Amino acid sequence: xTPIRIAIVGVGKIARDQHVPTIAxxxxxxxxxxxxxxxxxxxxxxxxxxxxxLDSVGKLDAVALCMPPGPRHAAALKAxxxxxxxxxxxxxxxxxxxxxxxxxxxxxxxxxxxxxxxxRHAAGVAAAKDWxxxxxxxxxxxxxxxxxxxxxxxxxxxxxxxxxxxxxPGINALSIVTEILPMPIYLTSATLLFPKNRAQPIAADLxxxxxxxxxxxxATFDWRQTGPQTWxxxxxxxxGELLLQSGGAKLFIKGEAVVNEGDVEYAGVYxxxxxxxxxxxxxxxxxxxxHVADAFMAGRHDFTDAFED
Ligand code: NAP
Numbered sequence: 001x002t003p004i005r006i007a008i009v010g011v012g013k014i015a016r017d018q019h020v021p022t023i024a025x026x027x028x029x030x031x032x033x034x035x036x037x038x039x040x041x042x043x044x045x046x047x048x049x050x051x052x053x054l055d056s057v058g059k060l061d062a063v064a065l066c067m068p069p070g071p072r073h074a075a076a077l078k079a080x081x082x083x084x085x086x087x088x089x090x091x092x093x094x095x096x097x098x099x100x101x102x103x104x105x106x107x108x109x110x111x112x113x114x115x116x117x118x119x120r121h122a123a124g125v126a127a128a129k130d131w132x133x134x135x136x137x138x139x140x141x142x143x144x145x146x147x148x149x150x151x152x153x154x155x156x157x158x159x160x161x162x163x164x165x166x167x168x169p170g171i172n173a174l175s176i177v178t179e180i181l182p183m184p185i186y187l188t189s190a191t192l193l194f195p196k197n198r199a200q201p202i203a204a205d206l207x208x209x210x211x212x213x214x215x216x217x218x219a220t221f222d223w224r225q226t227g228p229q230t231w232x233x234x235x236x237x238x239x240g241e242l243l244l245q246s247g248g249a250k251l252f253i254k255g256e257a258v259v260n261e262g263d264v265e266y267a268g269v270y271x272x273x274x275x276x277x278x279x280x281x282x283x284x285x286x287x288x289x290x291h292v293a294d295a296f297m298a299g300r301h302d303f304t305d306a307f308e309d
């Protein structure tokens with residue numbers, strides 16, 4: 001099988017931590033170039049921007065866009081128009097509407113567009129979805145609490161408009177919630193807490209209802225947690241409790257450990273991307289982004305102490 005010749009655009013933390021090593025381990029892909037203003041990958045030709053990359057690399061099948069969401073739409077449109085398959089890091093864009101544009105461009109160019117949600121590929125998520133499919137959900141509680149200084153050191157963009165603030169990790173929780181819940185939910189209330197010197201929130205409390213109008217899902221996202229980090233989803237059902245821990249890597253059902261695996265998320269992301277390309281399909285599920293947009297639109301905005309890195 002000829003590997004898919006891929007380029008990474010935006011060589012920063014997630015490109016180095018996950019995309020480069022995952023592509024290196026996956027025989028279905030070959031990293032042939034990067035485009036980044038400052039970053040590079042040893043032994044791989046690097047270009048300063050996506051225009052130069054697209055002009056310079058003849059045999060290029062796909063791009064993985066690993067920059068922040070703000071500049072992603074422009075890059076995606078260029079790549080799709082040039083006939084390349086496109087993998088979007090999460091969140092897929094800075095607005096909902098810009099994604100419509102990209103779906104249309106992918107269809108016109110007959111290429112695959114993949115809006116990735118890496119947390120959905122965590123080891124316990126598929127089994128959690130299967131188990132919940134046959135249960136009656138009483139309530140769901142999400143706690144996504146981490147130390148922003150540890151996970152986003154010096155990332156100025158994340159505090160700027162379009163950077164998402166605490167919703168940058170929080171949207172990962174929402175990607176799992178929307179994947180495993182057997183019914184749709186909608187936001188009924190939200191409080192977003194903004195440091196007085198920042199444009200994006202440092203914490204948020206959210207409540208969602210299901211179609212019957214019952215407030216079944218509550219979530220707290222908080223970037224001020226030091227010490228042990230918490231990425232938990234707890235679901236009470238008619239047949240006992242399901243608990244996803246460590247961002248979905250660990251699954252407990254009625255207190256019994258069912259899944260406890262290491263980090264398999266990006267292997268799953270690239271497996272799915274290869275499958276979409278082979279099948280000539282796209283996958284753009286915007287539900288997590290829609291919930292975040294609703295929280296910004298309908299939520300109360302409160303203010304707290306200034307935050308310094
Ligand atoms: P990052 O460390 O800041 O890297 C992003 C890279 O994108 C930068 O190094 C920069 O490289 C390039 N870039 C292009 N335009 C930019 C702009 N206008 N502002 C800032 N950088 C720009 O960020 P990251 O943590 O890798 O996150 C990137 C995306 O991956 C985000 O959407 C994030 O949600 C997602 N993600 C991150 C993690 C994580 O653990 N950090 C996990 C999963 C997903 P050049 O300066 O060389 O162009």
